Amino acid sequence: MTSRHSNWRLDKNSEPSGSKPYNRPKRPPGLRGRAIGLWYRDQMAKKRLDQSSLEVENEDFSSSRARAKEAKLQRKKSFEKLKDEKPLGSILLSDQKKKNINILLNETLDMYPSLQSKNITSYEHLSDTEFKHEFLQHIRGNMMENLKRKCQISKYDNEAENERFLDELKDKKKKHAYKQMQNVRNILPSMKMKKEIIDLIHNNQITVISGETGCGKTTQVAQFILDDLIEKGQGSQCKIICTQPRRISAISVAERVAAERDENIGGSVGFQIRLEKVMPRNRGSILFCTTGVLLKRMETDPSLNEISHIILDEIHERDIISDFLITVLKDVIQFRKDIKIILMSATLNSEAFSKYYNEAPHINIPGFTYPVQEYFLEDVLQMTNFKFEDNRPIWRKKMSVGRKREWHEFIEPYIRQLEAEKKYSRHVTNELRNLEYERVDINLIFELLLKLCFSQKNNDDGAILIFVPGLADIQKLSKLMKESEKFPMSKFIIIPLHSQLPTMDQKQIFKPAPKGTKKIIIATNIAETSITIDDVTTVIDCGFIKISNVDTETGIETLNAEMVSQANAAQRKGRAGRVKPGICYHLITKIRYDLLDKFLKPEVLRKRLEDVILQLKMLQLGKAESFLSKLMDPPESKLVQVSLNLLQRLGALNSEENLTPLGYHMAKLPVPAQCSKMLILASLFSCVDPILSIAASLGFKEANQLSVSQDDSDKRKYQLSMGTKSDHIAMHYALRGYEDAEYKYGFCKEFFLSSSILRLLIEMRKQFAQHLFDMKFTSSSHPRSPSDNLNSDNVALIKAIISAGLYPNVAVVTGCKRVPKLRSVSHEKMEFHPKSVLSKEKSFSSPLIVYHTRIKSSSLYIHDGTIVFPLSLVFFGDQFRIHEKTSNDRFSGVSINGTMRFVCTQSTASAIQNLRDRLNQILEWKVSHPGQVSWAEDNPELRILKTIMELITMEDNEDLDLSDYDDN
DNA sequence: GAGCACTGC
Known part of the structure; x- marks a missing residue:
């Protein structure tokens, strides 16, 4: 008993109407077993290749069909597995409620008769509105045609x-x-x-x-x-x-x-x-x-x-x-x-x-910079006599094949050469030989600093710029310097530089240090391009950089310190020669420098592609894969598929990879896809103010700042969340607090917020509000207009809308001993990032968490979360299914996503299903016929939305006992 | 128990 795959794209049929039939090629006779498989694989590959060269509209139908088939198979598999899943909650509806729901459903039948139309993919059934015209013109257009048409304009000359x-x-x-x-x-x-x-x-x-x-x-x-x-x-x-x-x-x-x-x-x-x-x-x-x-x-x-x-x-x-x-x-x-x-x-x-x-x-x-003298790790070791801590001999068995080869072919011979030349002491070559693995060593930086600042021959009055990978390193080095008491404030100005640290006195960073004092800047790669400090004459480059990456298979994003490229090293070195000749210390060996990649991977190979794909759809550039293959460095096909699949699940693209009406709105708003979905829902449910703040924060950055010393900022963020158990609502309260604060500077200081980021976020809110108004979703372009914020104080509703947007990013709390234990719906181990207010939570009234950002660094971290209750997910999730008690499944209830089940009676299940279908009708209708829901009168749309809102609100107020869900 | 850097008429 599967409800139709509903996700308010106006596109339920996966069979594209009017498209050419797919002719399966006939395989040559005589093939057997594996050979048959290989032959079909080659055919598919050939077909894909042929089609990518064709014009936009006929392209790649076979692969989208294959994708749909694959998805169906996956779904079937996950339903099988679902039997072993523990229920994540239960849904209780009183008989009276169910009765009321049924009455309501009967009274609102045929709300939108034209939605029953069969030919739904052609969008011809839509009422004749401005939107229909704009939308159809867009999805039927292609950039080349537009260019041909528009480029006839004669040259301007006056x-x-x-x-x-x-x-x-x-x-x-x-x-x-x-x-x-x-x-x-x-x-x-x-x-x-x-x-x-x-x-x-x-x-x-x-x-x-x-x-x-x-x-x-x-x-x-x-x-x-x-x-x-x-x-x-x-x-x-x-x-x-x-x-x-x-x-x-x-x-x-x-x-x-x-x-x-x-x-x-x-x-x-x-x-x-x-x-x-x-x-x-x-x-x-x-x-x-x-x-x-x-x-x-x-x-x-x-x-x-x-x-x-x-x-x-x-x-x-x-x-x-x-x-x-x-x-x-x-x-x-x-x-x-x-x-x-x-x-x-x-x-x-x-x-x-x-x-x-x-x-x-x-x-x-030709450029003009002063010469910069370069030194490498071997020189620094010689200068400082530094000895690496816990430096065990290389355990070469543990090294990867590539690293092993590198060691034998290049590094070891290089060290031997150094030994033969006798340019460096025995100590240096020993240290290099025993170097277990290359990493950032803060103690080495510290020793080098001591040498630079306190040896007699150094009387350079320029500033020292130190590049480290991340905040942890900035903190460690600052602490070390402070505790050594060798860098008193009277003689040294130490400036940490990181995008999320409050920018202290701006002038201090850029103006030369007063006579008798030395400026030392500890920076991330923000100082490589974004911030230029002219009076730097000495650069210490640790040789590492934090860099985002993405796993091509799974689409999981990572953030780890890696070795810099030669281009980075050259750029860092160049920072020492802006006003006079300078010196650069690379804390890697010369041979390592020579072995570095020339450049970092271009960003397009290191990021997920959802937003890029939406942008290219907006520019009418055709199929994602074929356009992206024209880039200087085309991303891997597998990753394009991962991103396409998500966009299809979100209802932004249909099975032919065209924008749906929803996708069209998503692409128009300058926020991540999932946030624009939230914004549209918020306008329907009349609660735009909080969601505008949340969308702006998720799309840009949180206003919360960090500190170098101790961290009160986490506690303040927790206060801002006001016990809602939601990072997202904390973002909303931060903006609201700032807007309402009489003394804004004091408010920012108290809560460790950046006023410049807050001001930008507020401007973005206005921008989005204007968009929603222009699209006719709201009655006013003002973010806090009363008519679009009737329900903005309903926290349960806000959470439900957040979860509707962020779905399918759901995590499950499995226990809460010292810190909360977390898993994904597919049972990967995850954790709350310590900056999340949820990481400090001791009890969970529901095990369900929705999140926006998940990055793998030292662990797989969820950076932001909101606790939600079953009904929100059941109403807004996909792959809804009703389960009946049978001989092989003792479970009675509903499931979504093929991974999450919830216990309820059959009558509740069917009431929910019917309500859900009706909700999806409203959403489908609304995205293609943009217009506000009138909350003033008792219209059918309103009655459905209100009923859903009431159910969700009621549920949030019931306190559920987590022990029911605990895996232990 | 930990957060490279950017960007959107």
Whole structure:
């Protein structure tokens, strides 16, 4: 007795109507056993290959069908296993309630008659609304077609403007301030290559410009283009967009360039980042924006109409959005022969970009930095006489095959060579030989610091910058320095630098230390690119970096310290040579340095792909797999499938991998997919305020800050959760508290919150609220409008909506001795991350937890959780099924997900099922006919939603005894 | 008992 697989996509049939039938190829006679299997495998592979080259709509039907089949098989398997699952709770409904539900269901039959329509995948049954028009146009469109259509627009040229811009520039050149700026600019290496750069850009559609820090490419190239065109009397044709990977750099570069032009921002130069912009004049202008802004712009303006030049800066960083952009632009230039693309990168990997763009011409600008002397671990050991702790001889049996080979082929011979050269003492080579494994050694950093700060010959007054992987290392080193009493505050300014630590006095970080004191900065890789401290002359690079990764098979994300790449090491070293010659200590051996990878894996290979896939769907780029295969480094097919499967389960994509109405809304909102689902539900249930805060926090970051010394911040977060046993609701209370606080600074200080993050979160809330209003889900664009917040104080309802969004991320509490014990629904061991308020919980009134983020580091941690009750999951989960007592299954009740069962009577089960079906009808209808639910009158929609709300609220108030669920 | 860094008209 399986209820239809309901997940409010308007797409229940997995059989695509109107698609071509799938012709199973006939296998040649004479094959046997394994050979048959192999033959079919090859056929499938061939078919997939053939189809990926076809145009968008017919593509890959066979594999989606295979996927559906696989999913069905999995489901069948899990139902078998379900028999062994202990029930995770029970559902109790009084006879009176069931009676009322049945009356209600009868009275609200045929709420939406057109939903009964058979031809549901074509969406023709939808009422004729603005939304239907917009949606159908979107899912039927494809980017190439749009480009063909839109690129016919003739070139913009305005004589009057041309003249005005030229006169303006001539006048400016006479001004003293402008001339002075010009003198500063003239020193830059890029200035010497101005003509070459302009010519190259002029003569080619694509240009790759490389250059190291200090060459001035970021500030100059856009100005070269603009001034050149103005001087040619073509200023009005010029409209440049220059992207930056970070918000701050977009603003600061714009400010810098405006200053160089003796202007304020908003003239010929502007910037645009999310939630903040100062636009330049329409023509003869340069806009500095973040990569994300450009990508979003392309959703509505794929042909980049009116734009004359796109400059993508810092693409060597290989972040997802930049990688994505260079691929999309490859398509755009086919139709916009007049647009110019300029790719700017560091010298190291610029060749690769040139190659990716079909051997595009490439120009290198020499950089200007002071020389930096490099030392390696062997030198540091010699200097400090350091001895590694617990340094047992290498137990080579334990090493992986690769490590073993590495040791025998390179490292061991290198040490032998050092011994032969006798450049280093016996002590050094012994330590290297006995090094069990390479890791960050805080004691070594400390010893090196002592040497640097207290040996006579060192009278350098520059700052010392230490790179460590994470907060734990910052804390350890700070503690060590403090306890040694060798670094008194009178002589040393010690600055920890980490994105989640409160930024102490800003000026202190950037201004040189007063005479007689030394500045020591202990930083994560935030100091590699995001924060630049000019007066650094000594860098200590521990050689490790924390880096996120993803398991291609399971999709589990990880965060662990790994060895840096040569590019990282070079960047870190470069931080010592900004104002004068410097020194860099790499705490790895020279041979290890040579063996390092050239670059880190690009981000797109280290992240889950749900959001990228939604973005590419929004840009109408066709099948995920075939578009992603065009990237410079295509992600593994298996991982694409994992992400596609989740999006399909969430109801964002249908079986043909097209956006559903729900998916369309999800992709439009700038939050993770699961959060947008929450937002839509919140508007239907009239409780947007809390969910807006939660979606903003999950999509951006929590406002809670950390501290270097002891941690009161966890206790304060616990207070903020107000006993709701939910990190998510704590996020809501943090924002509400901040908004309502009269003395905001004091509030932030008391609760260890970052006011700058809170302010951004509040702006994001407004942005989402505006979206919901524009989509007609709410009656007001104000986040706290009373009419959209009738139920915002109903904690049980908020939790239910959180669980509806975060599903299928469910964890189960299995016990609670010292700390809560946790497992996933598929029985993996998990833990609450210590920052979660739930990690301190002693008793659980329900074993069910929903979460957003799960990362494997030292353990598989859930970073944020909310405790929920069975009904929320039963109403909003998928694969709902009723179980009857039979001879081989003594269980009577319902199950969801093929993994979670709940005990109830048959009559309760069927009442729940019917109510659930009706709820799904409402949700299906609502996402495709956006409109508010009127809470003012007694309409059928409202009566159903209210009934569900009442059931959920009631359940939360019953205190259940955890001992029922304890595995022990 | 522990949290690299970014981003979204």
